[in-house]
Each structure stands twice: as structure tokens, then as C-alpha cells.
Amino acid sequence: MTSNSDLHTKACCAELYQSDLARMLLGDSLHPGGLRLTNRLGRLMGLSRGHWLADLASGRGASAGAIARSFHCRVIGIEYGREAVVDARRLSLDAPVPADSWFIQGDAEMPPLKPGSFDAVFAECAFSVFPDKELAIAQAAALLKPGGRLGMSDVTVEPGFLPEELNTSLGQMLCVTGALGMEGYADLLSHAGLVNIYREEASLHVSELLTKIKAALTTFSVLAGMVGSQEQTPVFGELSPETDWLGLVGRLERLVSAGQLGYWLYVGERPA
Amino acid sequence: MVDSRKLDGKLRGKQDADFIFHEFTRSICPQCKRVIDAQVIIRDKKVYMRKRCPDHGWFEGIISSDAKMYVDSIGFNKPGTIPLDFTTEVDKGCPLDCGLCPEHKQHICLALIEVNTGCNLDCPICFADAGAGFSLTLEQVEGMLDRYVETEGNPEVVQFSGGEPTIHPGLPAMIQAAMDRGIGQVMVNTNGIRLARDDKFLETMAKLNPVIYFQFDGLRRETYRTIRGEDLLETKLLALDRMERVGLDAVLVAAIEHDINLDEVGAILEFGLENPAVRGVVLQPVTHVGRHIPFDAMRRVTIPDVIHGIVEQTNGRFLLEDFVPVPCCFPTCQVNSYVYVDEGQVTPLPRLLKIEDYLDYITNVALPKVPDAAQIREALEGLWSASAVPGSDKTTDQFQCACGPGLDLPFGIDHLNKHIFQIAIKDFLDAYTFNVKQVMKCCVAVLVPDGRSIPFCAYNSVGYREQVREELTRQQKEGKF
Numbered sequence: 001m002t003s004n005s006d007l008h009t010k011a012c013c014a015e016l017y018q019s020d021l022a023r024m025l026l027g028d029s030l031h032p033g034g035l036r037l038t039n040r041l042g043r044l045m046g047l048s049r050g051h052w053l054a055d056l057a058s059g060r061g062a063s064a065g066a067i068a069r070s071f072h073c074r075v076i077g078i079e080y081g082r083e084a085v086v087d088a089r090r091l092s093l094d095a096p097v098p099a100d101s102w103f104i105q106g107d108a109e110m111p112p113l114k115p116g117s118f119d120a121v122f123a124e125c126a127f128s129v130f131p132d133k134e135l136a137i138a139q140a141a142a143l144l145k146p147g148g149r150l151g152m153s154d155v156t157v158e159p160g161f162l163p164e165e166l167n168t169s170l171g172q173m174l175c176v177t178g179a180l181g182m183e184g185y186a187d188l189l190s191h192a193g194l195v196n197i198y199r200e201e202a203s204l205h206v207s208e209l210l211t212k213i214k215a216a217l218t219t220f221s222v223l224a225g226m227v228g229s230q231e232q233t234p235v236f237g238e239l240s241p242e243t244d245w246l247g248l249v250g251r252l253e254r255l256v257s258a259g260q261l262g263y264w265l266y267v268g269e270r271p272a
Numbered sequence: 273m274v275d276s277r278k279l280d281g282k283l284r285g286k287q288d289a290d291f292i293f294h295e296f297t298r299s300i301c302p303q304c305k306r307v308i309d310a311q312v313i314i315r316d317k318k319v320y321m322r323k324r325c326p327d328h329g330w331f332e333g334i335i336s337s338d339a340k341m342y343v344d345s346i347g348f349n350k351p352g353t354i355p356l357d358f359t360t361e362v363d364k365g366c367p368l369d370c371g372l373c374p375e376h377k378q379h380i381c382l383a384l385i386e387v388n389t390g391c392n393l394d395c396p397i398c399f400a401d402a403g404a405g406f407s408l409t410l411e412q413v414e415g416m417l418d419r420y421v422e423t424e425g426n427p428e429v430v431q432f433s434g435g436e437p438t439i440h441p442g443l444p445a446m447i448q449a450a451m452d453r454g455i456g457q458v459m460v461n462t463n464g465i466r467l468a469r470d471d472k473f474l475e476t477m478a479k480l481n482p483v484i485y486f487q488f489d490g491l492r493r494e495t496y497r498t499i500r501g502e503d504l505l506e507t508k509l510l511a512l513d514r515m516e517r518v519g520l521d522a523v524l525v526a527a528i529e530h531d532i533n534l535d536e537v538g539a540i541l542e543f544g545l546e547n548p549a550v551r552g553v554v555l556q557p558v559t560h561v562g563r564h565i566p567f568d569a570m571r572r573v574t575i576p577d578v579i580h581g582i583v584e585q586t587n588g589r590f591l592l593e594d595f596v597p598v599p600c601c602f603p604t605c606q607v608n609s610y611v612y613v614d615e616g617q618v619t620p621l622p623r624l625l626k627i628e629d630y631l632d633y634i635t636n637v638a639l640p641k642v643p644d645a646a647q648i649r650e651a652l653e654g655l656w657s658a659s660a661v662p663g664s665d666k667t668t669d670q671f672q673c674a675c676g677p678g679l680d681l682p683f684g685i686d687h688l689n690k691h692i693f694q695i696a697i698k699d700f701l702d703a704y705t706f707n708v709k710q711v712m713k714c715c716v717a718v719l720v721p722d723g724r725s726i727p728f729c730a731y732n733s734v735g736y737r738e739q740v741r742e743e744l745t746r747q748q749k750e751g752k753f
Contacts, residue, residue, distance in 0.1 A: 036426060036454030066452035069445075070414070096479040097448035215647075215673055 031125040031175075032263050033205035037153055038063040039070060041122060044198065044267045045151040047071035051119035054078065054143055056108040056136075057126035061088030061101060067122070068099040075101040078108045109136040111143065118143045122151040128179040133188055141192040144270040150194060152266045153202065156182045161260040165248050176261070185266050194268030203262035207253065214249045291315040294343075298366070301325035302569075302703035305735050307368065310707070314339045320570075321705060333569035333704030336604065338576030341592075345604055347634035348597035350653065352378035352713060357423045359724050367711050367734050370726040372423070380725055381428060381600055381659035381715035383420050384461075385413060387446060388435040389741060392465050395500045397527060399700070399732055401562035402435045406744040408721065409753050413446045416719040417453050423725065426456075428659040430719075431485060433461040438473065447480045457661040461485040461525070463504075464511035478518035483551070483661050486511070488524040490536040491543060498532050498565075499558075516549035521663035523694070524550055528573050529558040537578055538585025545613055545693060552662030552694030560702040561732040569704040575607055578697045594620040595697065596627045600657045602710040608656050609695040610671060621655075625674060631656055648674050655694075658715050662694035701729035 031037070047053070049072040055064040058077025068075045079085045088103040106112045108123070109130050121140050130136040140150055155175040162176060171177040180188070182199075189197050255261035278284050291313040299310035299321060310323035312335070319336040336342035360373045372380070389405025391398075420427050430450045437443050437460055450458045460482045466473050467484070477484075488508055489499050496504040515522050524544045528534055537555055544550040557573035558564065579595045590609075597603035610621040621627070629640045630649040639645040651673035654660060660667050671692045701710060706729065714727035718736075721744070726736050747753060 034454045035452060036421070039421065039453045066454075069448060070452045094479070095448075096476045097445045212669075215669055 031153065032209045033202055035063065035066045037202055037205060037265065038066055038124065040202070041124070041151045041153050041265050042067050042071050044200065044265060045120045045122065045149045047073055047120060049073070052117065054111060054113055054118050054121045056111065056121065056123035056140060057129070058088065058103060060084050061092055061103055063124055064088070064101040064103070065092060065095065065099040068101045069097060073100065075099070076113065077101060077103040078106045078111045078113070079103060080105070080107060110139055113143055115142040116145055118148055119145060120149045120151060124153045125155060125175045127152060127185065127188065128154045128175040131178070133180070134191070137188045137192040141194055141270060146270055147272040148270050150189065150268050150270070152185060152189070154185060154264065155179045155206070156185070156262045156264050158182065158260040161255060163248065163251055182262065182264055185264065189266055189268035193271070195271050196269045198267045200265045201262060202265055203256055206256050206261065206263045210249055210253050210256065214246065294319065298708040299323050299706045300703055300734060301328050302331055303328040305703070307365070312707070321707065331569070331704065334572055334574060335705045336574045336576055338580070341576045341579070342604060345597040347632040348599045348603040350599040350633050355379040355423045356425050359423065366708050367727070367730040370730050370736060371717065371724055375712070377713040378600065378715045380420070380424060380717045381657055383427065383430045383725060384433050384716065384718045384728065385416055385430060385446070386433050386435065386718060387413065387437045387440045387443065390439060391434060391436040392439055393436070393463055393500055393502070395563070396565050397499050397558060397563060399559050399562040400433070400435065400737070405435070405741050406748045407440060410442045410445050410449065412721045412753060414449050416721060417450055417455070419723045420719055420725070421453055429457045429459065429661055430455050431459040431461055436463060438462045438466040444476050444480060447482050451480070456666065457664050458482040459485045459661065463487045465507055467514060468507045468511035474514055474518055478520055481520065483663055484515060484520050484522045485525055486522045488540070489526045490533040491539050492533070492536065495533045495536065499527060499529070512547060512549050516547070520549065521551045522549045523662055524553045526553065526555050527558045528555050528578055530571060530573055534573055534577060534581055535585070537581040541582055541695065542586060545618060552696065554696045554698060556698050556700065559700040559732065560704065562737070572704070575697050575699045579607065589618055590620065594622050595695070596622055596631065596656060598656045598658065599631050599633065599653070601715045602713045604699070605710055605714070606658065606696060606698045608660070610655055611693045611695070613691050613693050621671070621674065627652060627656070660694065662692070667694070668692055701733055703733055706733050
């Protein structure tokens with residue numbers, strides 16, 4: 001049973017991902033590493049022509065489209081945010097190079113899809129925001145045909161290392177508030193009965209993202225200082241002027257170098 | 273008895289040579305393409321390459337018309353970055369093992385994919401010698417992109433070229449395939465004819481939004497008649513108008529030759545600065561590879577000719593110091609400048625910041641003592657790189673970071689995208705100027721379906737282009753793709 005507060009989290013999270021700020025920092029694919037990592041995950045899942053895939057928490061469909069075209073697969077995206085689904089459908093129809101991808105609005109933790117019918121299921125930056133991760137992984141694994149593969153890429157935060165300031169909406173956007181440790185996701189996959197679990201570190205992409213955020217913040221503070229005003233551009237509208245954002249980014253960079261914050265890819269297989 | 277006078281009556285004695293021996297390197301014979309030793313010499317303040325083929329004798333050609341600029345550029349050379357994987361092994365030695373082989377000194381900043389050999393023009397000058405040949409399939413291009421991702425990890429730029437890529441029906445899917453793999457910037461190298469004439473194609477390009485690397489040789493009809501074989505001025509202007517209407521960014525690319533358009537470089541630059549669709553200009557001395565009109569190797573256009581041309585033809589808007597060598601490749605291969613343009617006011621970035629303090633890696637012992645010096649150097653490395661794409665968010669970010677405090681920049685990246693302008697001068701090698709040490713650090717490569725990435729100037733000068741074309745043409749005739 002999903003509680004009201006869980007529903008609130010999902011709705012709030014979905015809304016956050018639809019914001020311009022998220023898009024500016026993360027690009028259309030809304031996760032570190034962008035389509036580069038999506039492509040890598042696709043390769044690790046061993047996708048090939050004609051495979052059926054489910055994309056859990058598909059956002060505006062950038063990854064689903066890219067995977068469908070790159071690997072000549074069929075992708076069904078599930079997304080909680082209504083606006084994102086409408087956008088995904090519109091973008092897909094409008095795409096100059098069509099992709100075999102469809103989008104339905106629904107709860108990616110309990111996808112309204114037929115169990116046992118997918119060659120692969122993938123979820124990018126999704127499990128870290130799912131309130132009930134055990135339920136979600138069981139449902140996702142059930143979608144797979146025997147021998148099918150589940151691919152996951154997500155932010156890792158080792159237990160106890162989340163900075164206080166990130167217990168906020170910014171933290172949610174960065175997928176860190178509900179993130180598991182590096183072992184946590186692997187355990188999740190094996191508890192769901194998946195085998196041949198493979199993992200690969202992609203934390204370099206988090207460092208790149210933090211550098212980008214730092215550059216944006218530096219420019220902003222230099223500019224604000226130059227004109228001597230508190231005037232804020234819409235892009236930075238959500239950032240409070242009192243917060244030491246640069247200090248926070250510096251702390252996050254240190255966490256990444258120490259291996260306490262990262263980004264990992266995981267693949268597991270449903271036994272044949 | 274030794275006669276103390278020569279036949280002409282002058283006193284016999286030791287005499288100075290009329291040149292300074294600058295360096296020893298390797299090159300190729302312009303006739304048989306065999307690899308031979310070569311000397312780089314300085315004479316009358318100009319730089320020349322001299323070399324001898326055992327079968328074809330001596331050859332000499334100019335490589336820089338300003339020895340000071342040539343020598344001063346040498347410090348602008350940074351350590352290369354090693355790619356994740358090499359494709360060939362060291363066997364015969366450079367430049368016969370491309371590529372990349374483990375002895376290569378740089379990774380790939382910019383990859384070219386020549387999707388076809390066919391063209392809708394028949395120019396007297398064409399480094400690619402466009403004409404009948406092959407046309408790649410989407411699958412081949414996907415394989416090449418996948419290999420590019422494998423070797424680079426985070427490939428920065430891919431440029432689709434040809435022949436003429438816009439006449440390939442699969443081009444939109446190929447552009448999309450590059451974008452789907454997360455390749456940051458995609459460019460299309462085109463003569464613009466299809467953009468000028470085909471509404472549906474223009475609309476498709478607008479949706480995909482690659483940067484258009486647009487051949488634009490000048491503003492005189494005669495220039496096009498000589499270089500392209502027909503008067504294309506109206507078509508070029510129409511294509512630019514249409515690109516602006518749909519929001520496509522263009523970079524003007526001009527092939528520069530003496531007695532044709534060297535006197536137009538200033539006009540091309542000023543035209544670009546004023547045209548709303550144009551984010552930069554690339555001025556390329558004509559390369560005498562592929563198809564070319566007869567030329568005098570002692571009188572080819574070199575980078576300093578173009579810089580001097582700009583300075584002389586723009587009424588003091590630009591200075592020699594505004595142009596700085598690019599350190600990711602060999603520093604004699606390319607110079608760049610960036611300007612901030614606002615309401616007709618043009619501010620070159622090198623006036624705000626002493627670029628050489630950051631990018632002259634050999635003379636400088638330490639970075640300038642200013643806050644964020646390391647970050648500024650990183651931003652400048654991004655701008656002074658073969659992978660810098662004008663109009664891209666990344667280039668804008670780097671510009672902003674490099675000169676943020678020095679320039680009263682208005683807020684907003686969208687504003688800046690439209691106000692930063694790139695000027696690049698690239699001197700590609702031909703058989704007379706071919707220098708193995710430049711090719712060894714080349715960061716522009718042609719991707720080939722068999723997985724190799726071959727440095728651009730080696731591809732054009734050494735014989736790779738001919739081999740690849742023959743092989744692919746044969747395979748396609750035999751129905752292998």
C-alpha cells in the first residue's frame with residue numbers, strides 16, 4: 001500500500017524534473033553522463049534489434065528514444081509526471097527520425113505492463129527516488145522474460161554521508177536524498193532474484209556535473225557582484241542567496257573523491 | 273697553387289648560407305608519396321620545407337610567410353591526452369600505420385565521417401576529389417560512431433562530410449545516431465545548396481539542429497566561378513537567410529587562395545560578424561590535395577598571410593596579437609581568436625586576457641597569480657581547441673569563465689551564444705608542406721568503417737583516402753553493403 005507521503009514525494013519529484021533548472025543542469029536526459037551513459041547501459045544490457053524494453057520513470061523520453069534508435073528496439077516508457085508524458089509523446093511524434101517508443105502515464109514502481117514479456121527493463125536515476133525500492137525492484141524483475149536483463153544507473157550515497165543541506169528539493173533533484181550505497185543497489189537486484197550481477201562505476205560524470213554547477217555558480221556570483229544587486233536570473237531563481245552553494249559543491253566534490261558519493265551502472269539477469 | 277679569386281673576380285672565401293637551418297623532420301615525396309627526410313629552413317624571414325626523393329629529386333615549398341610568428345608559436349603546445357584504445361599497431365612508422373597507432377601523441381578532438389563521395393557540385397578545387405564512389409549505410413555509420421565512443425569515452429565533436437553529405441538520404445538518421453550516443457556536438461559540412469532549395473530538408477535540419485559548417489568562399493561572384501566552377505553567391509546568401517529563419521547556426525568556411533580571395537578575408541569576417549546566423553568563420557588556405565588548380569609551392573597561402581590580410585582589411589578592428597596558436601594540435605596548424613560582439617562593438621578576447629600567460633606551456637613556469645587561474649586555463653584550453661564549436665553552450669560557458677570579470681557581460685547564456693564569435697585559421701598539410709611531427713599530434717581524424725581513425729592530413733596526403741575509397745567503392749559494387 002502506498003502512503004500519502006510517498007505519493008507526495010513522487011508528485012513533487014516528477015514536478016522537479018520538469019523544471020527548467022533540472023533541464024539546464026542535467027540536459028534532456030536528466031541524469032549525469034547524459035545519453036553517453038544511457039548508451040553504455042544499453043550495451044551492457046546486450047540490447048539488439050527487435051528487443052522489447054520498458055523504461056521506468058522515462059521523463060520526457062530522451063533516453064527511451066535514443067535507446068530505441070541506437071539498438072533498433074521497441075521501448076515503452078512509464079512516467080508519473082503527466083506533463084512529461086505529454087511532452088514525451090509530442091516530442092516523439094515530432095522527431096525528425098522516428099523512434100519505436102511509446103509513453104504511458106503510470107507509477108513506475110508498479111508498472112501497468114504484462115509480466116514476463118520484456119527482453120530488458122531499464123531505470124536511470126529512478127530507484128534512488130522510488131520510496132518503496134523493494135516493491136519496485138520485484139515489479140521490475142517480474143516484467144522480464146527468463147534470461148531478460150535489468151539495467152540500472154543511479155546515484156550512490158554511502159549511508160550517513162548525505163550533507164544536511166541536501167535533505168531538500170535540490171537534493172531530490174540530484175537524486176541523493178533517497179539514494180542507496182554502492183552495495184545497496186547490488187543487494188536490491190540480488191534480493192529480487194536476479195543473477196550475474198555486473199556493476200561499473202561512472203562517478204566521473206558526477207564530478208563533471210559538479211564542475212558544471214560550480215562554473216554556473218561562480219559566474220552567477222561574479223556577475224551579481226559586478227552589478228552590485230541581488231537581482232537573480234530565472235535560471236537561478238530557486239537558489240537562496242544565503243546558502244553557501246559553492247561550499248556545498250566543494251563538499252560534494254570531496255565526497256565523490258572519497259567514494260562516498262558516486263554514480264554506478266548495474267545489470268542483472270532473470271534466471272532462464 | 274690555389275687561385276685566390278673565383279672566375280667572377282670575387283675573393284674566394286667561406287660564405288654564409290642564405291638560410292637558417294631550423295629543424296630536421298620527415299615528409300613525403302609530392303610525386304610518389306614515399307616517406308623522405310626533410311629540412312625546415314628560414315630564408316628572408318619566411319619558412320620553407322626542402323626535401324629530396326631519391327627518385328624524383330629536390331622539392332621546396334613555403335610553409336609560413338612569417339618566420340617570427342612560426343617560431344613564436346612553438347611554445348603553444350600542451351601535453352596530449354591518450355585515447356582509451358588504439359586501433360592499429362606500430363609497424364612501418366609514421367605516417368604509414370594510421371590509426372590511431374600507440375605512437376600517436378594526441379586523442380581525437382574532432383572526428384569526420386565522410387558519408388559519401390558524390391556531390392551536387394563539380395568544383396575545380398576539392399580536397400576530397402568528390403565524384404562517383406561509395407555511399408555509406410546507416411549501419412556502417414553507427415558502427416563508426418560506436419568505435420569512436422569506445423576509443424574516446426566522451427567524444428566531443430563529430431562532423432559529417434563527404435562528397436556532399438546533404439544529398440545522402442540517410443543523413444538525418446546519421447546525425448540523430450551521433451546525438452543518441454551523447455556526442456556533444458554534431459556538425460554538417462555542406463555547400464548549402466540543399467539548404468537553399470529544399471524546404472523539407474531545411475525543416476528536418478532545424479529540428480536536429482546541428483551546427484552548419486558552411487562553405488562560403490567570399491562575396492564576389494568571380495571567387496565562386498574560379499573555386500567552385502559556377503556563380504553560387506545568390507545561393508549562398510539565400511541558404512544563410514533560410515538558416516537564420518529556422519534558427520540554424522552557421523560557421524562560414526572559406527578556402528583561401530592568392531589572387532582569388534586573399535584580399536577578401538576581411539570582408540568575409542565582417543560579413544560573418546554582422547550576419548545573425550553566423551557564429552564563426554574558418555579560413556583555410558587552399559590545400560593542394562585531391563582536385564586543385566595549378567599552384568606554385570613557393571607561393572601558397574599560409575596562416576600569417578591570412579592574419580595579415582585580416583589586420584590590413586578591417587580598418588584597425590583586429591591586431592596581429594588577437595590571433596593565438598591552438599595548443600591541442602601542433603601549434604603551427606591552427607590559430608584561433610574569439611570576439612564578443614555587441615551593437616557593432618567588437619572586443620577580441622585576447623585584449624581582455626593575456627592568453628599566452630595561460631597557453632604558452634613551454635615558456636611559462638607558473639600560471640598567473642590570479643584567483644581561478646587554473647579554471648581560466650581550462651576554459652581557454654577548451655576555446656583554443658579543434659573541438660570548440662561556435663554557438664555551443666560549452667563554448668559559451670568557457671568564454672564566460674575565461675573573461676567573466678574582465679568584460680561587462682549581460683546575464684544569460686542565450687544572449688552570449690549569439691554574441692560570441694569564433695575566428696579560426698587552419699592550415700591543412702599537402703604533399704609540399706607535409707610534416708610528420710604535425711601529423712603525429714593531429715587531433716582531427718577521418719573515421720573509417722573498418723574502425724580506424726586516420727589523422728586528416730595523413731588521410732588526404734599519404735594515400736589513405738584513395739585506398740579507402742577504392743576499397744569501399746569495390747565492396748559496394750559487389751553488394752557487400
